Amino acid sequence: MYKEIVIEHFMNPRNVGVIENPDGYAQVESSVCGDMMEIYLRIEGDRIADIKFRTFGCAAAIASSSLASEWIKGKTIAEAAQITDEQIAEELGLPEPKLHCSVLAISALHAALEDYFKRHPEARPSIADAAAQGNDA
Amino acid sequence: MSTRRVIYMDHSATTPVDPRVVEAMLPYFTERYGNPSSVYRLGAEARAAIEAARQTIAELIGARPKEILFTSCGTESDNLALRGVAWASRHKGRHIITTPIEHHAVTHTCEQLEREFGFRITYVPVDRDGLVDPEDVARAITDETILISVMYANNEVGTIEPIAEIGQIARERGIPFHTDAVQAGGQLPIDVDALHVDLLSLSGHKFYAPKGVGALYVREGTPLLPTQTGGGQEFHRRAGTENVPYIVGMAKALELAYASLDEEAPRLQRLRDRLIEGVLERIPGARLTGHRTQRLPGHASFVFGGVDGEAILMYLDRANVAASTGSACASSESGPSPVLEAMGITGRQALGSLRLSLGRENTEEDVEYVLRVLPPIIEKLREFSPICPDAALR
Numbered sequence: 001m002y003k004e005i006v007i008e009h010f011m012n013p014r015n016v017g018v019i020e021n022p023d024g025y026a027q028v029e030s031s032v033c034g035d036m037m038e039i040y041l042r043i044e045g046d047r048i049a050d051i052k053f054r055t056f057g058c059a060a061a062i063a064s065s066s067l068a069s070e071w072i073k074g075k076t077i078a079e080a081a082q083i084t085d086e087q088i089a090e091e092l093g094l095p096e097p098k099l100h101c102s103v104l105a106i107s108a109l110h111a112a113l114e115d116y117f118k119r120h121p122e123a124r125p126s127i128a129d130a131a132a133q134g135n136d137a
Numbered sequence: 138m139s140t141r142r143v144i145y146m147d148h149s150a151t152t153p154v155d156p157r158v159v160e161a162m163l164p165y166f167t168e169r170y171g172n173p174s175s176v177y178r179l180g181a182e183a184r185a186a187i188e189a190a191r192q193t194i195a196e197l198i199g200a201r202p203k204e205i206l207f208t209s210c211g212t213e214s215d216n217l218a219l220r221g222v223a224w225a226s227r228h229k230g231r232h233i234i235t236t237p238i239e240h241h242a243v244t245h246t247c248e249q250l251e252r253e254f255g256f257r258i259t260y261v262p263v264d265r266d267g268l269v270d271p272e273d274v275a276r277a278i279t280d281e282t283i284l285i286s287v288m289y290a291n292n293e294v295g296t297i298e299p300i301a302e303i304g305q306i307a308r309e310r311g312i313p314f315h316t317d318a319v320q321a322g323g324q325l326p327i328d329v330d331a332l333h334v335d336l337l338s339l340s341g342h343k344f345y346a347p348k349g350v351g352a353l354y355v356r357e358g359t360p361l362l363p364t365q366t367g368g369g370q371e372f373h374r375r376a377g378t379e380n381v382p383y384i385v386g387m388a389k390a391l392e393l394a395y396a397s398l399d400e401e402a403p404r405l406q407r408l409r410d411r412l413i414e415g416v417l418e419r420i421p422g423a424r425l426t427g428h429r430t431q432r433l434p435g436h437a438s439f440v441f442g443g444v445d446g447e448a449i450l451m452y453l454d455r456a457n458v459a460a461s462t463g464s465a466c467a468s469s470e471s472g473p474s475p476v477l478e479a480m481g482i483t484g485r486q487a488l489g490s491l492r493l494s495l496g497r498e499n500t501e502e503d504v505e506y507v508l509r510v511l512p513p514i515i516e517k518l519r520e521f522s523p524i525c526p527d528a529a530l531r
């Protein structure tokens with residue numbers, strides 16, 4: 001049912017844990033299966049300097065959050081905001097019933113960024129910035 | 138790691154076929170392959186084999202041979218019992234009594250009878266151990282009630298229901314009583330008269346016979362319309378050419394299971410109790426699901442706060458242990474387990490369930506091995522989890 005990459009992330013998840021006094025934090029729940037995820041962000045300048053997560057859920061949920069954290073760490077806010085759940089699902093080769101796990105990981109990231117923007121509205125990437133970042137990538 | 142033997146603790150899901158069963162079946166594939174309905178000797182041989190199997194199974198459960206129908210699986214037996222009685226009795230009444238902890242083969246059939254055929258279904262509650270109170274069944278009976286269906290033992294939590302008492306009530310009111318004995322077959326003694334049951338479902342692969350064969354006991358005089366029509370097989374109650382080798386295998390397997398029950402049941406019970414004791418002692422926040430003592434001899438089931446059942450299974454699989462969960466994420470059904478929900482175990486707590494069901498090949502060493510590998514798995518998963526066990530258990 002799962003590809004080796006899912007098992008690998010699930011057995012050795014990256015960036016598990018918490019950050020004291022994070023710059024951005026969110027806890028989200030899946031309405032589909034009751035899974036829960038929380039994300040902590042430390043932001044320096046326009047970069048995500050550190051990310052930690054904790055997930056209650058199945059192998060796909062834990063692997064999705066682990067992979068997302070790996071991709072996000074060190075990226076600029078604008079770059080991180082462009083990562084989609086489809087990209088996570090594709091990289092992990094998630095089966096159809098597990099697609100909501102990748103959605104949960106990306107929703108948690110977006111919610112944690114929103115939390116940061118609430119206190120730092122100037123950091124919110126404009127549409128033009130996002131487009132420019134998208135072109136660079 | 139891959140060369141290590143898998144410790145199989147999922148006997149409630151299925152069992153390996155006993156080599157003695159395979160041996161009994163083999164001649165009926167290539168040598169005695171006749172159709173039991175054929176008149177020549179090859180056919181007569183096949184007929185004799187299924188009638189001997191019928192006799193064997195009948196004797197083991199205290200029935201008469203003509204009360205045993207062979208089917209393709211436990212699900213078919215449940216379907217035939219419910220739909221067959223409902224169809225036959227539809228002019229008498231359209232009320233069925235069952236429980237919220239039945240297998241889907243029963244509940245989904247009841248739901249269809251309700252939705253499409255105008256039957257009314259009453260689900261009598263269970264207590265926190267998963268036990269049905271026979272008094273609740275008695276109170277639910279109306280003049281319209283045409284069938285009561287309560288499982289002998291539950292697949293998810295192992296609880297054994299008071300079938301004889303419920304059967305007594307059904308008998309006094311003259312209402313046909315069905316029990317799904319798929320989990321109980323070969324594990325608990327079955328005497329259809331002592332249990333006062335009129336219909337009883339069995340599935341071969343739960344007692345070391347192959348998948349693809351089951352049986353339904355139907356007490357003489359019980360109204361039952363066939364749901365599969367065609368030839369006159371199985372006393373005109375279940376059409377279709379008989380699966381001769383599998384029927385032979387199922388009878389052999391049930392015979393072997395009951396021949397060794399007196400030693401095997403206490404042995405499994407000791408292993409089960411050690412497993413339950415060890416898990417509750419070594420894992421903080423672990424809770425047993427189902428009744429502590431009134432449960433299947435090899436069945437241990439738990440919920441653990443803060444972790445997801447499928448995640449536990451995946452880690453156990455990497456440690457070469459095969460087990461099961463009722464968690465939504467591990468099956469095609471979404472939402473928490475209706476069985477645990479009916480027992481008052483709800484929400485996220487119900488998602489962290491684990492079932493370890495022991496069988497013939499399991500040893501004390503297997504149990505000790507699981508008791509060594511399971512606690513660190515739960516601990517590791519809790520480190521990943523935003524829910525602390527205390528909160529999850531609340």
